[in-house]
Amino acid sequence: MTRIIAGQYGGRRIQTPKGDGTRPTSDRVREALFSSLESELGGFVAELRVLDLFAGSGALGLEALSRGAGSAQFVESDPKAAAVVRANVKELGAPAAVARVTAERYLRDTPAEAFSLVFIDPPYALPTAQVAALVATIKASCAAPEALFVVERSTRDPFVWPDGVEGLRSKKYGETTLWYGR
Template identity: 50%
Template sequence: MTRRPPRPRRSGRPAGDGRPGSKSTGRRDAGRLRIIGGDYRRRLLPVLDSPGLRPTPDRVRETLFNWLTAALPGARVLDLFAGTGALGLEALSRGAREATFVERDARVAAQLRENLATLGAETRARVVGADAASFLAGPASPCSLVFLDPPFRMGLAAPCCAALEAGWLDENAWIYLETEAELAPEVPANWQLHREVRAGDSHGRLYRRATTPQP
C-alpha cells in the first residue's frame, strides 16, 4: 500500500510507510482489505482510516502473485513500507514460511498486528515499528522475497535497493519495487528485470537477483 504526496482532488500520501493505492472507486469493500488467494482467500480485514492508506488494487496483486507462484512456498518475506501489509499477507496466505513487516506509523503497525492475529498468522510473522531505512541499516537476515514500496518522490527507492544488497537478499531473491510512474529506478547491476505492471500513477517492477552483474 502506498501514500501519495497531497495533491488537489487526489488521495494524499504523507511521508510514512505504505503500499500502492488508488483513488476511491466506490467499491463495496472500501475500507477493507481482501485476501485474493491461498489459505486466507476471501478473508476481509479492516484498513485503518489514515490519509492515503489503501490496499494494493486487486488486479495488481493478482498479476504479481501469478508471477510469483513458484517462489512463494517456503519463502522468507520482507515487506518494507508495509502499510496494510497487503502484499506480505497475500504471500503468507499463499505459502510463505515467514514474513517481516516494517511500518513506522504506530497506529498502522498496531492494526497490522491485529489483522495477523485475526488470520492466525502471528506465529509466522512479526511487525517492526521502524523507519525502513533505519531497519535496513541494522543486522541483516537474508530473505527470498522483498516487497519495496517507498513513499513517492522522496528519493528513497535507490538507497533502499542498495541497502538490500548488504546481506538482506538470498542468492536468487525476488524483489518487487513500486515507484511513481515517471521514475526510472536505479537498482543494483545484478538485479534482472523479470516483469512490470503499470497502475494509475504507479509502476511496479519485479526483479530477480543474480550473483553477478549481467552484461
C-alpha cells in the first residue's frame, strides 16, 4: 500500500493496482517531488488544476489535492488501474474526475481546460519521443500559460523537452529521474 504523505489526506493509505502494468512512484520520490513543487509554486492553491496522465493509483494527483490543489483530472487506460483510482478518489472524497482512456485519446477528445500542473508518468517502455509529443500536445491544447510539467522516466532514458517548454531541472532517484519544465 502507498500512503499520502502530507496535507489534508496525510497519512491515509491508498490502494495500488496489482500486476505488472503499473509502477507506483515511491513515497521517497513523491516526498522529494512535492517538496520541490511547493518551493517552485510557492505552495498549492485552490485554483490549481492538476492533470495526472498515466495515473496508476492516482498517488501524484491525490498528493497534490491533499496539499491544497483545487481539482484533478486522472487519465488511465488500464481498466483495473482506473478502478483503483476511482476507489481512491471516492475513499478520500477528493475533488477529482477519472477518465478511462488513453492519454492520446483524452487529449484529442477532451475540451480544452487550463491545467496548471501536469504529471506525466508513463510506462518506462513508452518511447521518449512519444512522451515529448504528449507534452507538446498538452502545451498547445490544455495547459495554462505558466503550467508546470513533471515527467517521470527511467534514469537510463534521457528526456528532451519539446519546443515551447523550457526545461528547469532534473533530479535522479536511483532508477527514476524527474524532469521539471515550464
